[in-house]
Amino acid sequence: MAQKLGPLARSLSSSYYGDALPAHDRYHAERVRDLSIRLANDCKRPVDGDVLAAAAWLHDIGRPRERTDEIDDHDEWAAAEAAALLESEGVAADRIDAVTHCIRAHSIRASSPEPETLEARLLFDADKLDAAGARGIVRLACIVGERSGRRDEAYAVIDDASASGLAASGLPDVTLLREWADERLDALYTDPGRRLGESRRRFVDDFFARFENEIGVDGTQ
Template sequence: MSQELGSRARELAKPYYEDALPAHDLFHAARVRNVSIRLAAECESRVDRAVLSAAAWLHDIGRPQERMGAIDDHDEWAAAEAADLLEADGVTADRIDAVTHCIRAHSIRASSPEPETLEARLLFDADKLDAAGARGIVRLACIVGERSGRAGEKYAVIDDASVSGTDSSDSPDITLLQEWARERLNALYTAPGRCLGDSRRQFMDDFFAQFESEIGVEGER
């Protein structure tokens, strides 16, 4: 069962992502799983990759429920649901506890517990890294759209008021994405995570510099 834990968790998780929006769908879970395993390979300490993989597949299964207002905390809900799924699938209690701790601790919310195991820290880092770099920019833009749809009004604008010369908006501008990414990259726990984060941070700095150069104007049109 140990060797199959990750692949079994993937199959168990699939139905929960059917109603997920792009920012938190099965493709996001797959990216988090792949990056977490990549980070694990760069760790000097032993990592239970089966636990890490299972937690990655299951970590956001509660997102659709939270988005629809059916639950308040997708972390706690996903951990409880994952525990039931894995127990029914014959996974031992100690491994279930390891997986569910990773799930409970993966979020950047102030209410989330600190990740106490290496697996939990690697999952946290991989999840935050999916909000940085090229894919991260696209994903953060999806989150803006997702929140706008839920609120029924514009959540942010694709502009930068500091350089565009346009009237300021009541909504945040593109710098919101920079702030979100910076907050996540500054929170990384592991050395491999921070190393990868540095390269993605540099890409984003270059991207936003290009963004500013494209919308900057001189004088009146």
Template structure:
């Protein structure tokens, strides 16, 4: 192997993102890589930055297939696919296995294993932090839009239906963004991740308070 692991993983991963939607595209992968490395600088433990960087590039390569129903678990699929790609490039087995653990444990879904290494915890935190703050509001809104009106799912509404004097609805609305972001910030593993998560959570609280004022939640009745 002649190419550094991080840049190699970027090269190998980018074709998988060609059909990705905005919330899980190559730019999300880059933000997660950059944020993971930033958190690693503040981490008190030894971190293999090559493994972390490579895992960040690969972590969502299965999202386009999961979206279309070709696979059930994008993390597990990415672990197998990334291993095959990296083995062909002569990457060391221990590094591949470390990357695979990161990929399998990065999701918030209940079936995912717990992150058990600093690299896996940092990848998890960086991925969840990209769903918080200003970037997170945009990304989570994109996810709601992606799901809106799909087979078997209701179209989404912009307003928070709970604050209006209208009939109740089963449509997802903006309140789900706050719920998703809160869940992700609460799940963070690392101290630097939690510090940044708290800062971003406060910004989101301010945003949603402003949003409610704009749509009339605080108006006199």
């Protein structure tokens, strides 16, 4: 009996996340797998859950290499690498094509292809939903930290520039996180994804309302 694609992809992907930073590590891949299956279970149309799970495990295997400038596009690299890995395990060509389309189309970048299958749209939505809600805000802050940690690059100030006399640096402030979350929630494709997205959007709104009111100190002293 052939091994199921999901567990196979989990095993094949494991070593690629060894050097990953928190925003794109194996825990992110697992959350995306769980979220995508959750959304699939709420779909009225049939979903190939095995293809979806495999794509979730493999979608960010190129992120560590992209971060260190070894590759330019983690989507294309991951799709090609996943195809080679799955082919070496005897996976049928049509199944490989289904997985790699999901991987190529998962990014929000303008250069990414449109997700044409339901599985690809569910993976896209799950990946974007992991950037909203409580975990999502933490994850977006990790991304800011990763970019700020690059040599000679100061990326953002995690404060509210409108309320701080020290924010005249020209750098983005905490509203960058809100913009990123909104951008991803506005891009969702599926009805189950949009429903969950609205719940997470409400949390994001509540979080930033709390953020704006949390300091409560007169900065003139």
